[in-house]
Amino acid sequence: MNRVDEKVAIVTGGGSGIGEASSELLAEGGASVVVTDINEEAAEHTADIIKQRGGRAFSMHQDVTDEGRWQDVVEAAASKFGKLNVLVNNAGVGGVGTDNIEESSFEDWRNIMSINLDAVYLGCKKAVEVMKEEGGSIINISSVMGIVAGVGVGPAYNASKGGVRLLTKQVAVYCGTLGYKIRVNSVHPGFIWTPMISTAIGVVGDVTTEEELKQMLIMRHPIGRLGVAEDIAKGVRYLASDDASFMTGSELVIDGGYTAV
Numbered sequence: 001m002n003r004v005d006e007k008v009a010i011v012t013g014g015g016s017g018i019g020e021a022s023s024e025l026l027a028e029g030g031a032s033v034v035v036t037d038i039n040e041e042a043a044e045h046t047a048d049i050i051k052q053r054g055g056r057a058f059s060m061h062q063d064v065t066d067e068g069r070w071q072d073v074v075e076a077a078a079s080k081f082g083k084l085n086v087l088v089n090n091a092g093v094g095g096v097g098t099d100n101i102e103e104s105s106f107e108d109w110r111n112i113m114s115i116n117l118d119a120v121y122l123g124c125k126k127a128v129e130v131m132k133e134e135g136g137s138i139i140n141i142s143s144v145m146g147i148v149a150g151v152g153v154g155p156a157y158n159a160s161k162g163g164v165r166l167l168t169k170q171v172a173v174y175c176g177t178l179g180y181k182i183r184v185n186s187v188h189p190g191f192i193w194t195p196m197i198s199t200a201i202g203v204v205g206d207v208t209t210e211e212e213l214k215q216m217l218i219m220r221h222p223i224g225r226l227g228v229a230e231d232i233a234k235g236v237r238y239l240a241s242d243d244a245s246f247m248t249g250s251e252l253v254i255d256g257g258y259t260a261v
């Protein structure tokens with residue numbers, strides 16, 4: 001199910017959380033994976049895990065906001081694995097501590113927008129250029145915060161993830177209209193227990209312990225638990241696979257019911 005045999009994928013922010021799990025599940029499904037991250041050691045660790053399990057992967061340092069580096073990454077994918085079929089624009093920052101628009105700074109806004117939205121634009125632009133002959137799948141990790149606003153979530157995070165949602169649709173329509181066989185979809189996770197969330201203790205609301213934070217967040221998910229990175233990685237693998245061949249411009253919401261309330 002959801003086989004991605006013979007596909008070559010780039011996963012940004014692949015050194016941690018959702019990016020790590022997505023890299024590992026894609027590799028388990030048969031894909032060759034280029035794991036990139038601004039944290040070089042973390043990316044290398046993910047690639048090592050994949051190789052230890054018999055998969056194909058290598059890691060690269062990449063700051064996704066650096067336009068020139070995108071060329072290096074797609075060239076490395078082509079030289080090592082021969083092509084590019086899948087791009088997962090996953091790298092992102094949470095913007096914890098900037099939840100109050102009155103106290104937030106323009107500098108914080110610009111920083112979050114550059115990583116969470118500008119870089120997704122850069123990734124889409126490069127992937128369309130590379131994939132337009134043979135086709136492919138671009139998967140942009142947005143959030144439930146790209147659909148609804150949330151308590152404790154800052155203006156830049158909400159705006160960046162909303163931007164990813166509509167950028168995805170624009171690129172999907174563009175590619176379809178020109179006859180490029182490139183599918184472009186966004187993924188909208190609910191709260192997933194990764195370093196991005198666990199480091200919010202003491203910043204979100206009045207919570208001071210990990211258990212309090214978990215309980216506060218669980219209350220907002222009708223399914224009664226937080227997500228784990230693999231919940232999202234399974235969606236990523238599905239969108240990467242040919243099983244999703246009729247999906248483009250879509251929003252895959254994997255949120256334990258967060259947006260159903």
Ligand SMILES: NC(=O)c1ccc[n+]([C@@H]2O[C@H](COP(=O)([O-])OP(=O)(O)OC[C@H]3O[C@@H](n4cnc5c(N)ncnc54)[C@H](O)[C@@H]3O)[C@@H](O)[C@H]2O)c1
Pocket residue numbers: 012013014015016017018019036037038039042062063064065090091092093094115141142143144188189190191192193194195196197
């Ligand atoms: N965890 C959640 O609850 C949740 C919910 C919805 C959406 N998301 C989104 O999922 C994605 C992954 O988040 P996560 O929870 O796995 O977070 P994480 O902090 O565990 O991982 C994010 C990774 O991105 C990398 N990164 C940060 N800035 C970068 C840059 N400029 N260039 C390259 N890499 C960079 C980090 O080094 C890290 O390895 C993000 O886009 C996030 O907004 C997360």
